[in-house]
Amino acid sequence: MQTHQYEAIIVGGGGAGLMAALYASRSVKTAVISKLYPTRSHTGAAQGGIGAALGNLEEDRPEWHAFDTVKGGDYLSDQDAALTLAEEAVSAVIELEHLGLPFDRTPDGRISQRRFGGHTSNFGDKPVRRACHAADRTGHMILQTLYQQCIKNEVTFFDEFQVVDLIRSGDAVVGVIAVNIDDGELHIFHSKAVLFATGGWGRVWEITSNAHSLTGDGNAITYRRGVPMQDMEFFQFHPTGIYKMGILITEGVRGEGGVLINDKGERFMEKYAPHIKDLASRDVVSRAIYLEIEAGRGINGQRYVYLDVTPETVNRYLAEAGEDRRITREYIETKLPDILDFCRTYLGVDPVTEPMPVQPTAHYGMGGIPTDLHGRVVVDAQRTPLPGLYAAGECACVSVHGANRLGTNSLTDLIVFGRRAGKHMAEYCQGADFVALPENPAGEIQEELERLRKADGTRKPYQIREEMRQVMMKHVSVFRTAEGMQEAVETIRRLKDEYANNLHIDDRGKRFNTDLFEAWELGCLLDIAEVTAVSALAREESRGAHSRDDFPKRNDEKWMVHTLAYRAADGGVELNHKKPVDMSLAEKDEKFKPKERVY
Numbered sequence: 001m002q003t004h005q006y007e008a009i010i011v012g013g014g015g016a017g018l019m020a021a022l023y024a025s026r027s028v029k030t031a032v033i034s035k036l037y038p039t040r041s042h043t044g045a046a047q048g049g050i051g052a053a054l055g056n057l058e059e060d061r062p063e064w065h066a067f068d069t070v071k072g073g074d075y076l077s078d079q080d081a082a083l084t085l086a087e088e089a090v091s092a093v094i095e096l097e098h099l100g101l102p103f104d105r106t107p108d109g110r111i112s113q114r115r116f117g118g119h120t121s122n123f124g125d126k127p128v129r130r131a132c133h134a135a136d137r138t139g140h141m142i143l144q145t146l147y148q149q150c151i152k153n154e155v156t157f158f159d160e161f162q163v164v165d166l167i168r169s170g171d172a173v174v175g176v177i178a179v180n181i182d183d184g185e186l187h188i189f190h191s192k193a194v195l196f197a198t199g200g201w202g203r204v205w206e207i208t209s210n211a212h213s214l215t216g217d218g219n220a221i222t223y224r225r226g227v228p229m230q231d232m233e234f235f236q237f238h239p240t241g242i243y244k245m246g247i248l249i250t251e252g253v254r255g256e257g258g259v260l261i262n263d264k265g266e267r268f269m270e271k272y273a274p275h276i277k278d279l280a281s282r283d284v285v286s287r288a289i290y291l292e293i294e295a296g297r298g299i300n301g302q303r304y305v306y307l308d309v310t311p312e313t314v315n316r317y318l319a320e321a322g323e324d325r326r327i328t329r330e331y332i333e334t335k336l337p338d339i340l341d342f343c344r345t346y347l348g349v350d351p352v353t354e355p356m357p358v359q360p361t362a363h364y365g366m367g368g369i370p371t372d373l374h375g376r377v378v379v380d381a382q383r384t385p386l387p388g389l390y391a392a393g394e395c396a397c398v399s400v401h402g403a404n405r406l407g408t409n410s411l412t413d414l415i416v417f418g419r420r421a422g423k424h425m426a427e428y429c430q431g432a433d434f435v436a437l438p439e440n441p442a443g444e445i446q447e448e449l450e451r452l453r454k455a456d457g458t459r460k461p462y463q464i465r466e467e468m469r470q471v472m473m474k475h476v477s478v479f480r481t482a483e484g485m486q487e488a489v490e491t492i493r494r495l496k497d498e499y500a501n502n503l504h505i506d507d508r509g510k511r512f513n514t515d516l517f518e519a520w521e522l523g524c525l526l527d528i529a530e531v532t533a534v535s536a537l538a539r540e541e542s543r544g545a546h547s548r549d550d551f552p553k554r555n556d557e558k559w560m561v562h563t564l565a566y567r568a569a570d571g572g573v574e575l576n577h578k579k580p581v582d583m584s585l586a587e588k589d590e591k592f593k594p595k596e597r598v599y
């Protein structure tokens with residue numbers, strides 16, 4: 001078994017991993033391990049934009065951005081993190097520009113910005129143009145830019161290596177175990193510090209905007225090694241996925257003036273969010289769509305509504321709102337090229353002349369591996385760091401997005417907190433020595449992989465996976481009840497048992513054994529599904545993306561706390577509700593105190 005030694009190991013080559021690698025590699029020997037070729041990471045699919053209060057088109061301030069983030073997060077966001085995000089977003093976006101990112105431009109050459117849900121000026125007054133973008137390919141451009149910079153900085157890449165375990169020695173984290181996907185060989189990576197940037201876990205649900213690779217590996221690995229998962233009950237459903245397929249239609253469509261329409265031809269968001277309508281935060285819009293569908297106002301009585309961005313409709317509403325702006329077909333073609341392509345290719349629908357059929361789609365995990373503002377993983381309610389372990393990006397929970405993330409704030413999170421984590425990790429490595437590896441660090445995982453490779457029960461991984469995805473979609477999605485979630489927990493536990501005792505995989509080889517990796521990833525998904533359902537069942541209130549029929553109100557008295565979910569000795573989930581939310585802005589300013597959210 002080969003052993004490699006690097007001071008800093010970064011798991012994941014998406015936006016967060018690459019930004020951290022760029023910073024760490026300036027002073028310590030750094031390697032990135034990625035199961036995908038880095039530029040294939042999901043960050044490359046991000047469409048609409050990255051939020052920063054540059055104020056290029058109208059007045060904007062980081063303070064307003066922080067306010068929107070806290071309000072959008074339904075007051076579960078740690079307020080110190082929200083302020084850090086908003087303040088450092090400005091320099092982070094300018095840094096990306098200087099690294100060569102080809103943003104869309106205003107006529108006078110500044111970075112172009114557009115509207116996005118929940119982003120307002122003057123503490124909720126009116127929508128503001130804050131989303132910096134490169135057409136609808138913003139994430140693609142971020143990823144390409146950062147990858148080039150990492151290559152220039154001589155970061156070492158282990159592409160198509162799948163990390164399967166974390167090595168702990170006493171109190172410290174000393175490395176990871178990975179499999180080379182090409183030949184199936186295990187490798188040991190010995191390091192002073194490890195950073196997880198493994199992205200999301202949307203594949204837990206049946207309808208999702210997430211790529212096949214988003215199976216929450218980093219979260220499951222750290223969870224199994226004693227790190228809690230925080231606020232996992234909060235999973236965002238994006239309002240506009242392509243009907244049945246889940247492929248994302250960016251909120252940028254509504255930012256450019258697109259509207260949601262029901263079967264009666266009504267712009268129904270006027271009813272649910274009279275003030276900012278289609279640009280309310282995602283949890284609000286997803287619930288509205290769901291309620292319209294339940295009331296029989298889905299298109300032709302089906303489970304979808306229309307998203308209409310045809311110039312005719314958009315211009316009619318712009319005129320009604322007294323705005324001067326008008327859009328043309330050419331404008332849509334330049335601002336939303338990929339969206340038009342998706343709809344024309346997958347649906348045979350041309351969005352410049354007809355509306356798109358959409359439904360809510362599982363999109364983003366607000367929870368994850370708990371960290372502090374430096375990306376250090378913290379393992380308890382007192383925020384005690386675990387030496388040598390870092391996390392950033394979607395797999396992490398700073399927690400800046402609270403109970404619901406605003407659009408464009410994830411890309412900002414990757415860059416701001418990826419940068420902070422990379423810097424801190426480098427400093428930590430410079431002051432630390434390598435701690436010796438424990439004996440036979442790969443023993444346990446080797447045994448588990450062998451078990452999977454030889455598994456000859458009767459249930460195929462895809463069968464278990466589909467059952468999990470369906471039950472989570474039915475009972476742990478936009479609306480939830482105790483009864484439904486209980487059923488989900490029981491189903492997931494049965495599936496975990498089948499996974500452990502009755503699994504069957506076909507490919508027993510070593511080379512590119514995707515059958516084996518899919519089976520291993522299914523184990524991660526099942527752990528995450530269980531934590532999500534158990535955390536959701538325990539939280540008896542409605543807040544942000546967690547909306548319960550049986551507890552329809554937010555309960556600040558009891559539930560203004562983060563959930564920490566630990567793996568119990570018997571393999572079950574143990575919850576802790578003692579970690580308070582940081583309210584440092586509210587202590588100084590009335591405006592940041594929790595209020596009912598009105599849009």
Ligand SMILES: Cc1cc2nc3c(=O)[nH]c(=O)nc-3n(C[C@H](O)[C@H](O)[C@H](O)COP(=O)(O)OP(=O)(O)OC[C@H]3O[C@@H](n4cnc5c(N)ncnc54)[C@H](O)[C@@H]3O)c2cc1C
Binds near residue numbers: 033218
């Ligand atoms: C379709 C879509 C559109 C979006 N649009 C926007 C937007 O406009 N604005 C916005 O702010 N947000 C957007 N988001 C959200 C945002 O893109 C993601 O949250 C973000 O890109 C996640 O970045 P990341 O660096 O954390 O992880 P990712 O980019 O997902 O990268 C994860 C990395 O981890 C690696 N990895 C995972 N598991 C392992 C393992 N076991 N071993 C080794 N490597 C591993 C992968 O190879 C990959 O390199 C969008 C998301 C989607 C799905």
